[in-house]
Amino acid sequence: MSKQTEFTFDQPTTDADLLRSLLKRADKVLIKKLSNNDRNWARKKLDAEGNPVPGGKTMNNQAGPYIPAETRKSDFFLPLQLLERTDGKSDEIWHREISTVWPQNEGERRTSNLRWYTSKNTETHLTGLPKSVFKDLLPASFFIMGRLTGNDGYIYECLTIDSGSEEVQLLATLFDIRADFVAGMFEPATVQAEERERVLDFADQVIAAWLAGTIEDFEANSASMPKTLELAQMAQAAFLKTHGLEKIDPFALDSPGDVLREISRSIEWELFKEFQRRERSVQLVRAVLGDKPRKFTPSDMMRALLDEFPRIDTILLSAAQQRKSRAGYSYEHHIEAMLTGGSIPFQKQVIIEAKKRPDFILPSLKFMNSGTDKASTGLILSAKTTLRERWKQVEREMGGHRRLFLTTVDENIAGNAIEDMASFGVHLVIPESLKESKLSEYKGYSNVLGFGEFCEINVRPNLASWNK
Incomplete structure (x- = not known):
């Protein structure tokens, strides 16, 4: 179990702040992309004119998102207990009350309920949740439960991330969430360690180049982001090689739209992240250490970090902006490749x-x-x-x-x-x-x-x- 955790939400914070804070404190995290039913239980039913139906009826009676069967079977929750039925029915119902906290709803604490109706399906209903954090979400938004240890056992801190927000890109980056992701459980410490290992694998090359006084050339030859067209072509080439194809012909593909999504949102995204990881690593080294090798004392290092903080901040902000701006132009290149592959004039x-x-x-x-x-x-x-x-x-x-x-x-x-x-x-x-x-x-x-x-x-x- 993780260490005892206190919960305070006195100061207003962004969803990105809340997400980062949760990942620092949780030992395990469930992330689920919400289905329409997972959102509609919190949305008011509308009449033909688009007005709420009297009585406050919602669009379905689900009363909360489903929890995947794999999560129920894991150790993420304490084991469910058999509910004694008094209605004369024999189908088993298993349940467990859990403590949840909702920082996006002024830090509200609730006693929520996990309930598995064995007669209906393999998933578990999660009920007793605030509608306010679900009702306005766009399709394919995310629900996050982080498991922490409080004074009375496990406590689950819960967030929703709207799919139209900037935070959804942060979530995808932190957990390597791809376009076809539906649900998964993660250990934040393990995820961070894996990312650290990927950076360190490249760090040996960066250090060698800096000690040799060739880091500027190293950045140009081994750590620069390809132009958008070049990166798009690399992704297309990877797809063609994997599937043994010569061209991306929409008339020869069963689902050309899914192919476009795979190339742009999965293959190219992975390539982009690796190039950006390399590019920013070298930029940060050059910003703090300079281009020429020399001896650094701990005092020198601290002073360099403080002196170059504005530049470091600019590099990190630029990385976030780069992720946003590249996608649109890239998608056009993939469309062009598909039109060309199908001999479609344009x-x-x-x-x-x-x-x-x-x-x-x-x-x-x-x-x-x-x-x-x-x-x-x-x-x-x-x-x-x-x-x-x-x-x-x-x-x-x-x-x-x-x-x-x-x-x-x-x-x-x-x-x-x-x-x-x-x-x-x-x-x-x-x-x-x-x-x-x-x-x-x-x-x-x-x-x-x-x-x-x-x-x-x-x-x-x-x-x-x-x-x-």
Whole structure:
């Protein structure tokens, strides 16, 4: 068990602060990507006009998120106890009361309840939770339970991380969470140790270069971040090698949208993290120690750290910004590779009107404006890794008569936003696995297509006329 823990939330803190604090104190952490049902129990049911139904009814009766069966079977919780039934039914119910604390809800403490109905499913209901920290979450948000030891045994500190927040990127970085992640248990100390080992493996090379007086050349040759296009091509090459393919042809793939997601959100993400780890490590060494080898006393080292703190802070902030800015341009490169792989004609970043420069026009602006019978088959394809409110910028590219398709690998788009897009004639093109996923809200909307559907319905029938 971990050491005794006191809980105080007197000062306002950000979700990032709360997350870092929890990871320092918890011996084990459960992280779960919330399904729609895991959120809807806290959301009010609406009528046809979008107003809350009288009586405060919620969208389902689940009363809290499910806890994975693997977690129930592990030692994360104390063993569940058999509940004595008085209703005459024979199906077993196992339960355990647990103490939970909610720093995002003013540090509220609750007695929550784990309950496993053996007749229903293998997962366990977690009830007795504050609705306030769940009700406004976007799809595919995260629930985190950190196990700590208090005066009366285990206490579980709980957080929610909205999938549209900046903190979700921090969570993904800290725990190496990939796009297909659903749930997992972690030991923060082990995760930190593994990251430290990855850094130390590279540190020997950095130290050797610094002692040799060649660290500047070492950074240029071995620790510089590739340009966005180069990194995208590296990810594509890795995918092709793994699957024994020569090109990324959407017509030859079962689920081309899922392939786009795998390349951009998994393969390239891993490459990016390794390059960034190397790049920032060398930058920090050069900032503190300089480029020329010399002897340092402990006093010298302390003074160098203090003197260069603003520069160190800038390097770390730059790393966070770099993670945000690279994704959009990278996704465009993967779309381009897929269009090229399928021999689909296109123009990229063409100015169609003042301040209107869509990512792709299929097959070309000249064809779309030709006035022929086939001109209407042309379309605009915009690529956004994350949408939020940015889809409204894309809507302006339609120009009143052009067909607009918006492709994304973002799983956190709320249903009302999808409806808004439909009202403007915007079609969403997404990974196939997200269309029916219980983690997203794409299911059931006529303006949502898998990438394969998009290619078969809107591209393949027109290739002959486009290629003329």
